[in-house]
Amino acid sequence: MAEYDIFTTVDIGSRYTKAAVVSYDGEIYRVLAFAEVESRGIENGDVKDIASFKDNMNRLFDELEEQYPKLGKTEFIFSYSSNRFSLESHLERVVLAEDESEVLITEEMLEKIKDDSIKKMSGEGTGYAVYHFYPKRYIINDLRNVFNPVGMKARSLTMEFIAVKIDYPLSEMIKSILGDFIGEEVTVYSSHISSAEGVLTLTEKDSGVVVLELGHDFTTVIAYLNGIPVSMKVVPVGIKHVIKDIAYVLGTSYKEAEILLRNHGSATISTQNEEELEIEYRALDGRTIKRVSVEKLSLVINARLGEIMNKSRRIFKDLERDILEYRENGIPGGVILTGGGAKIKNIAELATQVFRTNVRIGTFCRSFPDEERVEGAEDVVDNAAFSSVFGNVVEFIKLIPEEAGGIKEKSRFLKALKDFFKNLF
Template sequence: MSKWNPIISIDIGNDTLKGIVVNNRQDGKEVVAYSVVKSRGIELGDIKDVVALNDSMNVLLDNLEEQVGKVLKGDFVVSSSCGNYELKDVKREMILSEDDAILVNERHLEDLKSNLLADIVGDNNIVFHIYTKRYIIDERKIVFNPVDMYASKVGAVFSIILGDSIHRSIVDYATRETIGDAEYYISPVSEAEAVLTNMEKDRGVMHIDLGHFSTVVTVFLNGAPVMLVRVPVAIRQVILDIARVLRTSIYEAERLLKIHGIAVFNSIEPALIEYKALDGRTSLETDKIRLARIIHARLREVFMKVRRVYREAVITFEEFKDLGIPGGVVLSGGGANIPRVTDVAADILKCPVRVGGLAFIEDYFIEENENVLVDPIFAAAFGNIISYEKSEGKLQYTGYKKTGNSLSLSEKIASLFRKLF
């Protein structure tokens, strides 16, 4: 019988709560439960009713516990797309020796990061995610890993995702009664951790979270985020458009989008769709092409705004100026499930676009419904676990499939650099 050692991951979205339970076994990570429930208590991107949110959390946990057959106890990790957060670059230096250079070790790097966090974290902000962009040896030599090199001074440039501590306190208060202590992350960043490989983040890639309340665009280069932009047009506006044009309720408009929605209106078979009017009783009809036109118009607006971010990235970073962003665009979030959404994005952005499923799928398995592993709606929940295990040093996700005891490509490169220097 396998050991019961679960991680419970919850993603608090503006429209839905997503939860997964992953049991760490010797033969891999087994997804033993998953659930999606409607969010309550969240309005216009912020938590307005803690009691209502707690009710939604309890429904989600009841669903998960029913699947595993026991009360959930273990490590809880939580992400949220609510509240304010921003990307910030910070440089820190530390003197190792006033005399001769000494050998840099892992402890020095941890002390450098600890000093950064002590300076940054205050009464009004908190660090949710931290990335090391590069290290600087003795103010002149840029390296990606200074361990086992000699130096008198070591510096680093960090990319940090900084959030509002007041909002974090609200999320903490809203969830503590239900799940107790937990580690907290930002949903779009967790999504990127799940759907992007290390190679994509190193060479350059754009991640787009097609969320309910906002569209979040993050550009990665050299393994760290270099741009993070929140676009205030998202799937919520698509639903509102459907409701207004077809004169129906928000609930019915959302149902039409999820069941019948297509992102493009050309090359689809015309078909009648029946739905309920605002009164909830009168039956109305529309056709699939008309519905697709409504969806397409708003999605074009979303991706036109994203294109401005893409162009700014190409202008700003030398690595992108000749051929654009090498890794193209990766979509996740609930909106990524709209059929043919990649067609709209590719047409406007003029680059390769794919829907992002779990990039580290070889590390996970599930007995039923393997679609959960590649469903972009669960990306943040998986990304929470990846972020947590990286921060705890429990597992090194490489993004490259291993065979036996062989080293991954990134590990081989790191080993080579250590030998050279």
């Protein structure tokens, strides 16, 4: 029997696959193991080489198992990144009474509308698989807008909801590979939604905030309002392009360029200081030693990151204009930077210059500003590259209703939830 309060969570990125074993007792998240490997055999959520994909996952699980031997008994949650994920708003209207009478709206009714909507949108027929579902608001008798209609009476009820979906064949392929690998049906999420879930505070999600996930292949801009994601857009430029620029300008390999970015890079233009005037690196032949100034390196990085930030800012401005609440109040939470790119030195300074709003770096432990709810190595809990790893657990746990009580009760609920997902996909 699985211990449902211990999770093995894996985020498959285009450059790195990150994973952790996390326990949750209803209050505290404890990191029991973690690992990171370079991703192989997968591109944009599409598995291109099953053998090397599996080899790679095996290496990752071996590393985790060394630290936590009972890995097989945990609940597995996966996420992957892809620019094929889309977020859309939909309406689902149900007639509750044919005549003039009104019917009392219950929690179960809302669950049923939700289940029916997901079923309607998913599968071969529609071409999509729904990964995340958030009720946004309800309209009673086509007239009154409410956030929670439970306990009210109505003849008709319309649910406005947000769905995050991806192409069905792509989803089927990855789910079947992961399912075969684990030996049971797995829960799979969008890396991008999970990255936001893993770093935002409840207040930020409620009052409005924008997450900039600085990934390897591309950048994702996700907006939250009233506790749920309301927009997700992709800027087709990522840290990969910064690395390529460094490699091209300095005449070196992508590998060496990535090391230069991590160890000596700066998002803002550095003015040289005495002891770190120049850095040495290897040319393409792997032997010749070359030199570059810290300033020149930062110029290359700053140019491309500036492009990423400016393109993201355009999306930010559009959101401020198009979403009524934002138009009236602005985006109070400002911009939260996350993903591996958020670890580039001085990135928050650059984002502040470009966005002219409050900016912070988003990591899991910082999503609980007033409470100590996360225990584990700072290497991961305060690491912006691991945000989706933890967001997966946050997203999974969110589906447990308050009434589920203690974690023992929750375990039973999680089992039911698992069966629900099994039937769904």
